[in-house]
Amino acid sequence: xxxVTQSQPEMSVQEAETVTLSCTYDTSESxxxxxxxxxxxxxxxxxxxxxxxxxxxxxxxxxxxxxxxxAAKSFSLKISDSQLGDAAMYFCAYRISQGGxxxxxFGKGTKLTVNP
Amino acid sequence: DGGITQSPKYLFRKEGQNVTxxxxxxxxxxxxYWYRQDPxxxxxxxxxxxIVNDFQKGDIAEGYSVSREKKESFxxxxxxxxxxxxxxxxxxSSMEADTQYFGPGxxxxxx
Numbered sequence: 001x002x003x004v005t006q007s008q009p010e011m012s013v014q015e016a017e018t019v020t021l022s023c024t025y026d027t028s029e030s031x032x033x034x035x036x037x038x039x040x041x042x043x044x045x046x047x048x049x050x051x052x053x054x055x056x057x058x059x060x061x062x063x064x065x066x067x068x069x070x071a072a073k074s075f076s077l078k079i080s081d082s083q084l085g086d087a088a089m090y091f092c093a094y095r096i097s098q099g100g101x102x103x104x105x106f107g108k109g110t111k112l113t114v115n116p
Numbered sequence: 117d118g119g120i121t122q123s124p125k126y127l128f129r130k131e132g133q134n135v136t137x138x139x140x141x142x143x144x145x146x147x148x149y150w151y152r153q154d155p156x157x158x159x160x161x162x163x164x165x166x167i168v169n170d171f172q173k174g175d176i177a178e179g180y181s182v183s184r185e186k187k188e189s190f191x192x193x194x195x196x197x198x199x200x201x202x203x204x205x206x207x208x209s210s211m212e213a214d215t216q217y218f219g220p221g222x223x224x225x226x227x
Contacts, residue, residue, distance in 0.1 A: 004158070035215070045159075045206060045218035091158055101166050102147070103174065104216060106158030 002027055004094050006107035013082045014115050020067075021077045021110045023092030029053075032095060034068070034075045035104070039089040048090070051075065079112075087114045119143065120219035122207050127224045129194065129201060137192045137222045139207030148190035149208040149216060152176060159206060165190055194224065202226045 003026045013019035025034070036048040051059045051068050058066050063083075067076045079086055092107040120141045129135045139148065147166045151159035161174030165184040179198025184190055190209075194201045202225050208216040 033215075037218075042220070043204060043223075044220045045208075047215060047217065050215055093158075101164055101172060102210070103149070103161050103164060104159070106160075108156065108158045 002094065002096050002105045004092050004105050004107035006090075006092055006110050008110045009108075010111045010113070012113040012115060013079070015082055015084060017082055018078060018080045019082055019112065021079075021090050021092075021112070023075045023077070023107060025073050025075065025092070025094045025105075027073070027094065027096070029096065034066075035093045035095070036064070036066070036075075036077045037091045037093060037106075038086075039091060039109070040085075040087070045091070049077065082114050084114050084116060087112055120207060120209055120217060122205075122219040122222050124222060125220070127222055129224060129226050131226065132196045134193055134195050135224070137194070137205055137207075137224070139190045139192065139219060140188055141190075141207075141209045141219075142188060143209060143217070144187070145209035145211055145217075146187070147210045147216075148184070149210075150174075150180070150182065150190070150192045151206045151208065153204040153206060153221075162192065162205075 005024045032053045034051045038046045038048050049061045049064050063080045065078045089109045091109045093104045123138045149164040150162040153159050160176050163182040165171035181193045205222045207219040210216040
């Protein structure tokens with residue numbers, strides 16, 4: 001079974017500090033995509049960052065970066081210079097091909113609190 | 117503006133009633149998806165469609181139905197056969213084999 005595990009149900013960080021959210025996944029495929037989505041209180045899912053498994057270089061988007069360890073099947077998200085607006089649920093997701101279509105498998109999420 | 121819209125934002129259903137959730141996109145995306153989110157859970161796939169007039173069941177399709185008569189629209193009907201429909205429903209779309217983008221969601225509550 002394809003699974004995504006986020007082992008930290010909740011995390012907190014001080015404003016301007018750095019925090020890392022963990023994610024591990026299970027797959028037998030060699031080519032796939034990984035994503036981090038943010039869900040603020042409005043509940044809309046917003047793409048934060050994505051990583052192609054064939055790329056060794058870790059993806060970066062402004063203050064957000066990932067640490068992708070393919071052999072360990074690990075995909076952690078680092079948020080630098082945390083801001084109050086970063087407070088949200090963060091979901092790790094893995095995209096698989098099934099029946100000729102693409103679907104996302106989500107972890108259960110990590111609730112991030114940013115303290116002023 | 118390009119984007120995905122869902123309506124209504126809040127929906128209330130009585131026991132035994134069918135209700136339909138709307139999802140529209142003007143991104144010219146081929147694929148569209150419906151997910152369900154329960155408290156403390158990630159998203160679970162209900163149905164997806166890669167092209168017009170074609171759709172497939174996801175992991176939790178029982179009690180739901182969809183149609184894809186137009187590229188821009190992918191409505192979801194929650195039927196009376198769905199015994200626990202109270203949840204947050206998210207629609208998404210993507211170009212083939214690309215990143216999925218989400219609408220703002222519909223909160224469905226059974227009275």
